[in-house]
Amino acid sequence: MHSLKRLSWTIGKVRSKNVVKSTFESQLRCISKMETPQGQKEQPRISLSIPTGEMGQPTCHTHPHLIPAGQLTCGVSQAEYVNRRDFFVRKLQMEMENEHLNHVIVIPAAAKQYMTEKIPYTFRQNSDFYYLTGCMEPGAVLVIIKPAQTDNYQTILFVHDKNSHDEMWEGPRTGCNAAAKLFAVHEARPIESFSKYLSRTVSTKPCVLWYNRETASNPEIVTIVCKTLEQNTMRWGDPQRVLHFMRVIKSPAEIELMKETCCIGAQSINMAMACTKPGVSEHSINAVLDFTSRQGGAEHLAFPPVVAGGHRATHIHYVANNQLLHDNEMLLVDTGCQRWLYNSDLSRTWPVNGKFNPYHKILYEIVLTAQKRLIQLLGEQRQPLDQLFDQMCRLLGTYLQQERILPHNIDGNELIASAYRLCPHHVSHYLGLDVHDSPLVRRNVAVQTNMIVTVEPGLYIRNDDHSVPAEFRGVGIRVEDDVLITDSDPIVLTADAVKEIDDIEAIVGKHKEYTLRE
Template identity: 40%
Template sequence: MFNSVKHSLRYNPSKFGYQLLAHFSAETTAKNDPTQRECTRNSYPHAMCGQPTSITHSHLIKHGEVLPGISLQELERRRSKLVESVTLAMHTKNIQRQQIVIIPASSKIYMSDKIPYIFRQNTDFLYFSGCQEPDSILVLTCKEDKSSFTLFVRPRDEHSELWDGPRTGVEIAAEIFGTDHALPLTKFEQFVASLIQEDKKSIIWYDHADVVQPILHKKLCQLIKLTDNQIFASPKTLFHQIRLIKSACEVDLMRESCRIASDAIAQTIQSSKPEMSEHQLFATVDYECRMRGAEHLAYPPVVAAGRNANIIHYISNNQIIRSGDLVLMDAGCEYHGYSSDITRTWPISGKFTPEQRVLYEIVLDVQKILIETLKDMPSLDNVFHHMCFLLGKRLQEINLIPKNIDEEKLLTAAYMYCPHHVSHYLGMDVHDTGKISRSIRIQPGMIITIEPGVYVNPKNPHAPSQFHGLGIRIEDDILVTENGSEVLTKDCPKEVAEIETLASQNQ
């Protein structure tokens, strides 16, 4: 491959990348007016597009939207922020070089010969492009005060489309997704190589740590050798800084994702009864989410009965639920690309035992206090520290932690009962914007979880035997606002009386 790149440079003018753009510009350069773009897009036959549009799926996508709830203008705002972030990062370091940002789409992954897993697009690529097609590539070039977005897509292919469905194709991709240009994937190497040839000091921003297209990754590892520095700059933190604060349309999508999951979990609690299997409850919450409009669950759910709740990420979901057990369900759905994440714990027989109830009320009280403190805009790490202190004090009251210990030992003992963090960022991904530290103060527009828990492992030296095996977690999704917080999952019952009433319905 590397020799072929050098060969193309040897026998082609140095500005091959821009010549490619000029060659295709009549068909691929997007119009300046978004309204014109939409009209042009609507003039193409339905089969020309590789994903739903407002013509083919008017029940999902409104006029002017590229994705459900996401307009073309929203995508352009995101890309503008990316240009600003890259430019600012270079100005801060006083670097005046050409910037090339490469964001690959996901590739299809196969479970066996010709049998694919359900496709899920690379989140960063989807966020900035709006394109749902596999193997595509979004490239941002910045030099001095000029920037340009080029989308590389698969060309139309009659045979492939017979088996896998239509492709958008090069001809209308720029108009559909609002990029400056669109080119076929086959031109990607030559395009990037020519840009590097024009400026060997170019900085290539590419996430080489989390590889989503193995073949592309190998090509880029060769292309980087054409630059003077021969090192990739990771754009992941820049991406996540932009994604961290949700726009108004993102908040609307998150509200709906949370509403769907809340209703689905409430219905699942209501339909549960002893001697059901964990798998049946898994199937129930999956069904209820899909029937309310979600595409699928956001992650493999935890449906943990009895002692299984002590396994934090228990997803086997293959045990029979016995009378008297608690059920801990951690589930959420993905609605048009946005994820909810809820945990509820309930007594399968419809009523908490005294030990179950006292622990449940402690976890619920601690969660309510933590949600209230969000108005002070703490960091998530500070919320976790506060949880350990509150939990420790309350567990001392019921003799699960000794009373004659100092604060440091108290926090350590509380951590033994809750060995996971109490919060993470939430959005398109369940554990969203993972490059953002949990040590920063929260800001309005962030969406986070608050999820304290208590897990009484029999090996815990402090735990009385009557509490052994109990596992309780309560998790809600919270929008941080100027005035404090909005609980997006408020429709999912969690008060003791509400839980017992629901859980008694199918006895």
């Protein structure tokens, strides 16, 4: 394992693929070119340029090795964030029942979280807030004011202002003076003024207050907003559904970011295979995943990974990762990494000793064959993910029956139910800024171009499952890839992670010989 540090780690740019421009991007272009209706004042223009100097987050000036020139965050320009807010307001406007009311939209950043006294968790920004601003600072609030009977709106970003004492301990802040220019908003104010500003704004004229009360990313802001709602007679709306329907369709810039994080995740899986052999601990494989992901450019893993040897893989969310791996066991790994808040999520299963035994091989080929067919169906039928789950159960049931693992005297719903018992989780979810992205977009919606979804069939056969022949018990297998929906064939973004039996057997245990390919 110590030779791991001597391995060369180079990730080249992900293979370029022509992806059809999304409906989302074309809508943004149309919005940016809309003419102001007669009789209305023109929307105040925002200057688009990245200020120099040290800010509260990396910029293209302070971290040119991370962010290309002219971009606010890696891969995404100020203009894209402005256009997202434009589109967001237009979409909310379509849901507004009364154009004669003012509309106040409040989107908070996440607050810092602490594991113990003065020991913070790694900060993770609220995805909705980040999607609209590109701001990575904790405790901020985006407020959008849309007056009645006009298409214009005002964006105000409340942030922690400069404070030399606090910055000595916690690092630099952007501050109000630079925040408006950096994040391309109309105005920036100190966060301490948010409560009075909101109260004054909603009490001046009748309005609708848009705020998601269910997801408390910042408890202090929840208290302020709920108190404002109690003290004033106004309508309330939840903006999150509109945001999730926007986020589920990825822009070209987001697709490139997803390609990068998926490539890093795939390479980390390959390295984990190369470092696997009998006697190695699950904890060590966990460390390999973390190390290679970070060295490849990810901030950290996307979630606590599953590294489950033998029968432990039948526990779908096993994350203890504290046992030794033994000869003739299979190892199931479910992992992913986060790069600029975009996440990969993939699973592979391989033999600890590098060679599939006959029974493990049968189960693995069933899962792999089903997964390949499900990816094809996504392109051919563009069906909702719930229907893809039904297809998975039918495929697994049929294949298991063909191998005499399930009895031949069952069919139809009984066969589907038997397959569901052996794979009780869903086959797919949306993927992006969150691992389970855009949860308000239900999985009964037909997939669309530029969605990214997982495809992850599995089989989990417990040691005490006497409905299955003994030689197949005590095994958990899952094969999961991240798939971009296009106008033609789906693109597997995690294709660099090997999954064919011959390729797996050629890598497992070969960490002294294996170098991550460019």
